[in-house]
Amino acid sequence: MKLLVNFSRGKGRKPIIAQAVRDTGVLITVERAVIDSSEGEALIDVPDDQCRLVRDKMTSLGADVRILEHGITFNESECVDCGACISICPRDVFSFDDEFRLRLAEERCILCGKCVDACPHDALTMPL
Amino acid sequence: MRKSIDQINERIRDGNARVVTAEEMPKIVAELGEDGALKEVDVVTTGTFGAMCSSGAFLNFGHAEPPIRMERIWLNDVEAYGGLAAVDAYIGATQQSETRGEEYGGAHVIEDLVAGKAVSLRAISKGTDCYPRRTITTELLLEHLNQAIMCNPRNAYQRYNAAVNTTDRTLHTYMGTLLPSSGNVTFSGAGLLNPISNDPKLRLIGSGVPIFLCGAPGMVVGEGTQHSSAGGFSTLMVTGDLKQMSQDFLRAATMTGYGVTLYVGLGVPLPVIDKEVVRATAVRDEDISVDLIDYGIPSRNRPALRKVTYAELRSGSINLNGEEIRTSSLSSFRRARQVAETLKDWIKAGKMELSLPTRSIDPKRVVRPMHETVKTPRVLDIMDRNIVSIGEEEEIRTAALKLLKGETNHLPVVNSEGRLVGIVTTFDISKAVANPGKANLVRDIMKKKVITTTPDESVDVAVRKLEQHNISALPVVDGNNHVVAILTAINLGKLFGRWLK
Ligand code: SF4
Ligand code: SF4
Numbered sequence: 001m002k003l004l005v006n007f008s009r010g011k012g013r014k015p016i017i018a019q020a021v022r023d024t025g026v027l028i029t030v031e032r033a034v035i036d037s038s039e040g041e042a043l044i045d046v047p048d049d050q051c052r053l054v055r056d057k058m059t060s061l062g063a064d065v066r067i068l069e070h071g072i073t074f075n076e077s078e079c080v081d082c083g084a085c086i087s088i089c090p091r092d093v094f095s096f097d098d099e100f101r102l103r104l105a106e107e108r109c110i111l112c113g114k115c116v117d118a119c120p121h122d123a124l125t126m127p128l
Numbered sequence: 129m130r131k132s133i134d135q136i137n138e139r140i141r142d143g144n145a146r147v148v149t150a151e152e153m154p155k156i157v158a159e160l161g162e163d164g165a166l167k168e169v170d171v172v173t174t175g176t177f178g179a180m181c182s183s184g185a186f187l188n189f190g191h192a193e194p195p196i197r198m199e200r201i202w203l204n205d206v207e208a209y210g211g212l213a214a215v216d217a218y219i220g221a222t223q224q225s226e227t228r229g230e231e232y233g234g235a236h237v238i239e240d241l242v243a244g245k246a247v248s249l250r251a252i253s254k255g256t257d258c259y260p261r262r263t264i265t266t267e268l269l270l271e272h273l274n275q276a277i278m279c280n281p282r283n284a285y286q287r288y289n290a291a292v293n294t295t296d297r298t299l300h301t302y303m304g305t306l307l308p309s310s311g312n313v314t315f316s317g318a319g320l321l322n323p324i325s326n327d328p329k330l331r332l333i334g335s336g337v338p339i340f341l342c343g344a345p346g347m348v349v350g351e352g353t354q355h356s357s358a359g360g361f362s363t364l365m366v367t368g369d370l371k372q373m374s375q376d377f378l379r380a381a382t383m384t385g386y387g388v389t390l391y392v393g394l395g396v397p398l399p400v401i402d403k404e405v406v407r408a409t410a411v412r413d414e415d416i417s418v419d420l421i422d423y424g425i426p427s428r429n430r431p432a433l434r435k436v437t438y439a440e441l442r443s444g445s446i447n448l449n450g451e452e453i454r455t456s457s458l459s460s461f462r463r464a465r466q467v468a469e470t471l472k473d474w475i476k477a478g479k480m481e482l483s484l485p486t487r488s489i490d491p492k493r494v495v496r497p498m499h500e501t502v503k504t505p506r507v508l509d510i511m512d513r514n515i516v517s518i519g520e521e522e523e524i525r526t527a528a529l530k531l532l533k534g535e536t537n538h539l540p541v542v543n544s545e546g547r548l549v550g551i552v553t554t555f556d557i558s559k560a561v562a563n564p565g566k567a568n569l570v571r572d573i574m575k576k577k578v579i580t581t582t583p584d585e586s587v588d589v590a591v592r593k594l595e596q597h598n599i600s601a602l603p604v605v606d607g608n609n610h611v612v613a614i615l616t617a618i619n620l621g622k623l624f625g626r627w628l629k
Binding site: 080081082083084085086087088096099100101114117118120121122 | 384389
């Protein structure tokens with residue numbers, strides 16, 4: 001399960017992810033992270049059954065944590081199966097089946113947003 | 129053996145015609161041979177579904193009471209061309225909304241009409257004795273229009289060059305999003321299903337030939353604009369009744385950072401009259417190649433990096449300089465198949481008969497570039513040849529003095545051979561002076577990645593570079609990377625006067 005973690009680095013600059021790993025013993029995969037001098041956002045992947053544990057720990061460390069149930073939102077009726085999104089996605093979420101119909105492996109999505117602008121047909125949007 | 133068009137049409141009427149798609153044809157010819165295929169197959173259907181910017185529709189609104197001679201016309205805030213008598217307009221696919229920009233345009237108006245949605249018409253006029261009215265606003269459905277005739281000046285490109293981007297930033301083009309450092313390849317076109325690829329000599333496709341256009345029966349008007357069959361880039365001008373079209377084969381789209389376009393589904397049925405038709409329709413994706421073009425070069429003469437076939441492009445990745453690069457199609461092969469299949473069903477059901485061109489398209493035509501009478505300004509026209517540069521081994525102090533004396537904010541840095549290796553700005557120097565001790569030499573503080581221009585580059589391209597990189601000066605270099613001048617916002621100011629903020 002993927003968690004979106006937002007933290008401000010103002011107060012004491014705590015290494016939130018490292019500390020959460022140490023305190024919970026859960027191994028966390030960092031899928032992507034944008035961190036600048038004052039704040040950061042990281043998308044992490046944790047085993048489903050431990051996701052609440054990690055979330056609670058990080059929240060107590062001052063982070064804002066959201067569980068992401070879904071990957072990119074796909075509007076099938078707008079999609080024309082062109083494939084413009086396929087080469088854009090860094091995680092190979094998109095591919096064609098035998099009939100050149102677009103297939104999604106949503107669980108791989110890290111919500112980087114790159115495909116949203118690349119789709120000419122407005123079929124891909126970020127989940128709220 | 130030859131088959132006449134009348135024989136083929138008779139079989140269509142009797143329901144006995146053997147109709148196949150262009151995708152099925154190579155296998156049939158391989159199995160039956162050319163003679164066998166000629167005897168067996170009567171019609172080959174083709175299809176393509178992709179972005180065709182050069183599209184639009186003529187609309188006739190009928191007269192209002194009191195009547196108006198519409199001069200400027202907007203449909204959902206997208207301007208339509210009104211220089212056609214009183215109540216006609218041409219809505220072009222790429223025209224953008226005056227209120228919503230690139231997210232909504234003429235293509236969307238056309239799709240909304242086809243989808244049965246109401247579109248708001250607004251028009252103004254100066255008023256005349258016979259047409260006294262000056263303004264009108266009304267909501268219209270497609271069924272309210274007397275005529276809605278799609279007429280596309282340039283559709284069905286025979287093939288289209290594939291695109292890649294060797295620069296270090298993402299490009300937004302009509303070939304879609306191109307990732308930096310050759311991160312992906314985009315292409316367009318239905319390959320072996322494309323109508324003209326199955327009739328490259330234009331023996332069967334010409335004026336008056338019936339086609340499938342966006343789900344409606346349509347017709348080839350004739351040669352399309354930019355038609356260039358000698359180079360393998362033939363195009364068609366086509367027309368069809370918008371009222372019979374379907375959203376399945378007509379979709380508005382936006383290429384982010386580029387603009388609005390219309391995805392058009394188009395197919396041409398080809399009568400198999402002789403062996404030459406058999407041979408032409410046996411074409412495979414492997415046989416059709418296009419250039420892979422570097423869209424990082426902002427010029428009409430973009431270099432071709434290599435040739436690629438549609439078979440390679442459609443496989444999902446191609447090899448470029450030893451690396452596998454993923455490909456993305458911008459057109460839809462699945463929908464192109466659906467076009468060819470639908471056309472096949474129509475003909476099998478006797479809904480469409482074929483005909484040969486009433487007028488042929490010139491198969492030798494070559495497209496020419498624009499005849500330009502006013503030269504666009506080039507960098508050499510405005511660049512500042514009084515350049516002050518500095519050696520990379522010199523002290524920061526020396527650079528500071530030069531900046532003070534030279535009344536400039538940018539110092540190109542050169543190596544011992546005089547080649548450009550970096551750039552320092554007043555800001556870099558001030559920073560170094562404010563934190564003394566860390567660095568002594570120009571080399572230590574210069575920016576090594578320098579964006580440059582050349583004397584021959586057009587000023588517009590140089591200006592885009594300044595904007596994109598948010599910088600205010602470009603060293604001008606020659607072929608040996610020697611700095612010959614500098615181009616700054618001040619030089620541009622001289623050229624454009626108040627144009628630059
Ligand atoms: S948001 Fe990013 S990871 Fe998810 S599908 Fe789009 S491009 Fe792929
Ligand atoms: S780019 Fe958009 S329309 Fe094209 S296949 Fe992907 S989701 Fe579908």
